[in-house]
Amino acid sequence: MALAAALPGLEVVGAEVVRLPKARPGLLFGTGKVEEIGAKLAAQEVGLVLVDGHVTPVQQRNLEREWKVKLLDRTGLILEIFADRARTREGVLQVELAALSYQRTRLVRAWTHLERQRGGLGFVGGPGETQIEADRRAIDEAITRIKRQLSKVAKTRELHRAARKKVPFPVVALVGYTNAGKSTLFNRLTGAEVMAKDMLFATLDPTMRGVVLPSGRKIILSDTVGFISELPTQLVAAFRATLEEVLEADLIVHVRDISHADSDEQARDVASILGELGVSETTPLFEVWNKIDRLDEARRAALAVKAEREPDIFSLSALTGEGVDTLLAAVSAALDEERFELDLHLGFDEGKRRAWLFQQGVVESEEQVEDGYRLHVRWTARQESRFREI
Template identity: 50%
Template sequence: MEIFQQYKVGESCLLVDINFSSNPELNAELSELQGLVHAANWQVKEVVSLNRKYPDPKYFCGRGKLDEISEKLKEGGIDLIVFNHSITPSQERNIETLLSCKVIDRTRLILEIFSQRAKTHEGKLQVELAQLNYAATRLVRGWTHLERQKGGIGVRGGPGETQLELDRRLLRQRISQIEKRLDKVRKQRGLSRASRKKNKVPTIAFVGYTNAGKSTLFNHISGADVLAKDQLFATLDPTLRQIHIPKLGQVVLSDTVGFIRNLPHDLVEAFCATLEEAIEADLLVHVVDYADSEYISYIEQVNSVLTQINAHEKPVLIVYNKIDRLESVHPDIHYHEDKPADVYLSAKEGIGIDYLFEAIARHFNQNWLKGVLTLEPQKAKVRAQLYALGVVEKEKIADDGNYQLAITIAKSDFDAISHMNKLELMANFSQH
């Protein structure tokens, strides 16, 4: 049963953007809608902007404005209208009937992009689940295959009811199947996270407004090949990598889908599994496009989504990215007493990454030891372990042949090395 229509790449469309004075929460940025359309590989032929106090209950933007839109459709040869809002199934059906044109809303556009981006098995399941939940509210629309069902003696209702009931039952069955599969995937992820926690491997999730440079930063420090483009929702599927961070050790990084303004609630629920790594992470790295004049607003939007997925109480380290686009802004790190540091860097140019590593290590290692550790030559294994952690700042060989290592190390790592080698290293450590 083909319920969710796929639109062609290169489809030309008309955008409708309405500013509602009575309810600003309904409004969304036109530039973001244009970015979403571009991400779907469609072409914008016309843009219609207007002001209203309230949405029209029947036609959303009003009958008079639809007459104007109808003229633009004929002039431009356009057969697709994209609303910068969520519209009801009845409003969508009324507009399509009046204009004889395909109509989609902002939620449907996002789903179209997700269907193009999903590559993994889990991502495809999440996309299909969101599509089916969306389509379930629109089964009342007058498709021709429903009209071919005939009523008569012994058949309740009128034309199309039998087929409509069949479609609804098939939808419910498919949704149930996908939810069971996703539940299995979540359990598998849960086992992986439990293993990491058992081995005390910190988990760090990259979050941020879409197109803030998360994937570029993630690729730079992890060696991954996640798609990084100047495009909304370039990354959809979560990617995990284990890396070594100096003065800390092994950590697991995860790159998540970018957030956008007014992310529809049903999409948040459907893609909760995609964001599950953020929910379960020990630390969130919030990547911000510092070169964007609206960056404060985008920070607020990300915080809003984190609240929706119950991740707002996680410690957050803010990374102000793209400083290479700004004059008089240099790589830097700002420490805070009660929360992780703020870091200023450029993921594209690879400058300031050391500050990010330092901030992450400092967050997870609140207790530090700084001083000189003296090791006998036969303790070369301990020396190698310290170098592997990246905690050795200087080294010299004393007159008696012993190693003298100037180190800055987390006390937890120092104690772990002592325990691993069954040594009392503190006796040979002069702290200062």
């Protein structure tokens, strides 16, 4: 429902959960269910059907014929939303690349109605095969052209990063599930006016701004595209260039919509995608529990107590500003504190302490020895003090 609401101009007139013991290869649903849904669609004069899952090209074509509507599966809908949101040249190119990659995977089956048996001795293909090959070649050429253009963008980004390293401003990247409130927090911290709406994928194009911390030190804050569960592989690949800023970040701030019923599950999805992107486990990470203004007093108090026990978790409201100063102070402390190196030895039975070190991103190297682990860490005095308490 939230995905459907994110596409402008759509009026959602109904939704239904259909349990499928087994997906039918031709129509996805059983014939009885297809007729039942078809009758509802006709009665309400529906023109577009959205399926929250994967639909094969054959299933899509057959269902559109049966229901006389346009049908989009989850990937198709996300691509439509992305196409509507992209504003910069880079964003448009990334969406085009993802859409073409998606279309190419569906091309062979989509053109099965044009296939013909080979005639004569089989030296010349039928007209259907020729059409498929021509379409595939056209898509491949377009993909190559877009990748070439995006590679230029990537080179430009690399030059910008190299220039920033010469003037060593730390980079802090905001990441999180779509609609978690990253852009609202970004605007609050920077005074910018990035599009921030209560909808999925409000931000597609990366935005970077300078922020002066309470200590007087300047950092670069980066707002990124929101993540989502079951993000199509075409989109992960296409937006890798955009998310390179996360890979280069000195600190990652994971923004969560703590008021959402599935907040924990969303957090796991974000962690999974960060892993897919290749984000180092040693990069320091803060977790922000956003939108506490939507919670009742008892729930807010409970979260505040829980957050106080964890030095890298912060409860706040980007909308009202409550708790933002505490986060800024922590970011300032994390980036300003002097770090020193130390060799540690942990036994095999000290798994909790070892896991904490990796979670904090302070492990420079690790070697397994006969009686445990030898670790070389680079940390702050605050982190060492916290470690001694575990």
